[in-house]
Every structure is written in C-alpha cells, then in structure tokens.
Amino acid sequence: MSQSTVSLPLCTSCNRPVKPGERATKFLCPNCHDSLIWxxxxxxxxxRHYKCVNCGFEGP
Ligand SMILES: [Zn+2]
Ligand SMILES: [Zn+2]
Incomplete structure (x- = not known):
C-alpha cells in the first residue's frame, strides 16, 4: 500500500494544520522575508496575532 501523505502547513497563529480548500492565507514575513507565515x-x-519563527516578528 502506497501512502502519499502531504504534510499540511501549520497555521502560524494557532499551530493547527491548514487543510486544503480552507480559505487560509500565506505570505512571507514582512520583516525578514524569509519565513512563510500561514x-x-x-x-x-x-x-489573531502571528509570530515569525525566524525573526520573532509579531503582527496582526
Ligand atoms: Zn490558525
Ligand atoms: Zn520574520
């Protein structure tokens, strides 16, 4: 049995997996432009506020 598990991105604010089809948004951290915020x-x-795991930037 082959399993192709797609690892779901985690919401940066609540740490829950973002399901495909959900109207989530993703963008690069406005501060370091290096980390993807979901x-x-x-x-x-x-x-909810998010915190960049890379630089610690917090935003609304
Ligand atoms: Zn969330
Ligand atoms: Zn950052």
Missing part, C-alpha cells in the same frame, strides 16, 4: 481561515477572521 494563517488559517479562523485566525484571519479573528485577526
């Missing part, structure tokens, strides 16, 4: 649909909705 935000789930819920975190966008509630404007």
């Amino acid at each position: 935000r789930s649909e819920k975190c966008r909705k509630f404007s």
Whole structure:
C-alpha cells in the first residue's frame, strides 16, 4: 500500500494544520522575508496575532 501523505502547513497563529480548500492565507514575513507565515481561515477572521519563527516578528 502506497501512502502519499502531504504534510499540511501549520497555521502560524494557532499551530493547527491548514487543510486544503480552507480559505487560509500565506505570505512571507514582512520583516525578514524569509519565513512563510500561514494563517488559517479562523485566525484571519479573528485577526489573531502571528509570530515569525525566524525573526520573532509579531503582527496582526
Ligand atoms: Zn490558525
Ligand atoms: Zn520574520
């Protein structure tokens, strides 16, 4: 049995896997431009803060 598990990206705010089809957003950290920030649909909705794992930048 072959398994092709696609590793889901984790939401930077809540650390939950972002499911395909979810209206999540991803963008590069505005500070270091080096780390990809993922935000789930819920975190966008509630404007949760995120923290860049690379440089520690926090944003709304
Ligand atoms: Zn989230
Ligand atoms: Zn950063």
